[in-house]
Amino acid sequence: MAVSVICAFGTLGCPFSGRCTEPLAWSLGGTPFMNQNNSPLFATIPKEIRDMIFVYALTDCTPSRPHQPIPWTMRASLPPASSTKVAGQAVRYRSDIAFPLLWTCRAIYIETYSLPLSLNPIYYGYAMQMGKPPALLPWQFASIKGVDIAVQQVRLEQGMLYSHLRWDKQLSLQDRHNGVFVVPSLSVNNEPIYSHHFTLVHTDKSVKTKRLTDVLRDATIEEWSYSKSEFPFPSSSSARVSLAQPFTHITIRIGATDWWKWSTNPDSTDELQHLALDPSLSGESDAPHYRATAGRMKERAQERRNGNFMGDTSIDRFPPRYGSVRWGRIVDEMPDLRSLELVLETFAPKKAQLNAVVECAKTWTFPSLGSCRVFVWDGRVEESRWSRTVSPPHSDESLEWYDTCEDFEVRAIRFVKRILTG
Known part of the structure; x- marks a missing residue:
């Protein structure tokens, strides 16, 4: 994937350069795996109950300090999978999300890989930090469905939170409702792009994943301030991006x-x-x-x-x-x-x-x-x-x-x- 071509930060500053930007599940979806007929979770328990178990296991219920929705106990040594999504912070915190569940077998992983993201909100410690998501891959940011914001009353009542929800290019709540893909930031010049690694490209809701090349090719000219003929598309890229989930x-x-x-x-x-x-x-x-x-x-x-x-x-x-x-x-x-x-x-x-x-x-x-x-x-x-x-x-x-x-x-x-x- 020619990330340096499509990312506003160049090869050195690009958070996606040299990294796989797709979840493993996208590559495993079409491959056969054991039917799990001997597992009560699949052979005995109805899918509706199994889904309830997955939701319970992968929802963060850690007791937290009320004002700052982050658990009191902070452990920087925890593995990345245990980190809590916090805007503007790199520190990791204890979480009771049962991440090992995703490692048990391929069948469970395929059904649950996106649940830790979709079930748990992204935290913003201050309203003015909105639009600054943590170090998430595009598909991860697209999977998030909730937002948790700590805000001063003066900023709430003076319309600052409302303005962020209305105009913030990262959240783009109306666009998420209508249908957008989350892709790495686009740029054709050296001017900074304040989208914090992501750009939302309009589409319809007929498909949930799509090749990045196709997304850029199908984007309307109105979405970019330049002619598409001037943009060096990474035509050899087979990387896929996902449809942004609406915030619920x-x-x-x-x-x-x-x-x-x-x-x-x-x-x-x-x-x-x-x-x-x-x-x-x-x-x-x-x-x-x-x-x-x-x-x-x-x-x-x-x-x-x-x-x-x-x-x-x-x-x-x-x-x-x-x-x-x-x-x-x-x-x-x-x-x-x-x-x-x-x-x-x-x-x-x-x-x-x-x-x-x-x-x-x-x-x-x-x-x-x-x-x-x-x-x-x-x-x-x-x-x-x-x-x-x-x-x-x-x-x-x-x-x-x-x-x-x-x-x-x-x-x-x-x-x-x-x-x-x-």
Whole structure:
């Protein structure tokens, strides 16, 4: 494969140069293998149950710190197969994904090779890192179906996350919905390409894998700013690329220090100093008449309970001063979304404020404009907590209350898709 011809980074800087860019399964798919008639997993257990076993074994359930969705225990010596996908980080972390399952036999490998990628989200520790996937091969990045993002409330409410979901060339959620192949970055000059090793090429959904040469040949001229006759296609390449899977799940995390009012006195009775969040409110600044406040959050929650709140269904009724992009509209950019999860963390002294946010969140709905689908609370709230050890302060050191706080509270609430009828 003439990677240096099609990769923007050249032979030396190309992460794919000299590497096989296809999964072994693509080469084994047409070869015979033992029928496994003596294995209960294949001969006795129905395929539906076998699939459930595979999903359970290959889903990462490692206990993790709530704000940073990475397990506490970090081991740089773990083999690459045990690393967690983390944008912008090369450090490997412990995972309970049963990777050895893929090594047991060819029959199991063929059925499961992509599941560790499709079942587990790609993590972004900060919203501005979106578009910077870790060192994944094109087929691996194409297999991912979920994204897990830690974001500051100010960036969430000011539309930065929405903008990333809408315009980010790597995620390209609408393009993934319509059909794109993930290929190495294309370039015909020395100008840098900020696609981080990948380019998405439009196609139809009739095939899931295709030769790279054919993908480039069939690409429309509008996709490139040059004539295809000027591009030195690697005509001898038989490398294959895969169709990008649509994103079906997103997790949004707000950590203890990511709220507008994370550092205010937890004993304050002034609701303007409390934690607050609402999908129909955006924060252009810290001014109370712009951002979400506890009072306004509770008012809108009560309106939803009474059935007379229209802000969730009509953008035209949304007050312009809150900004034209409210963060609740992120579902509009994810046409294949099936679930939306919020993980909210705070210092233990602000536990009551966090619980108030969660009670209001139970009333939230996330409608998709122009369709009959809406995301509603699934009826469960997951509670967790964790502690840290705080070093004793120096004698002359002045600390705030949160500097000495050792305990944290976390709430996870999920919204699932419903189809409106009637």
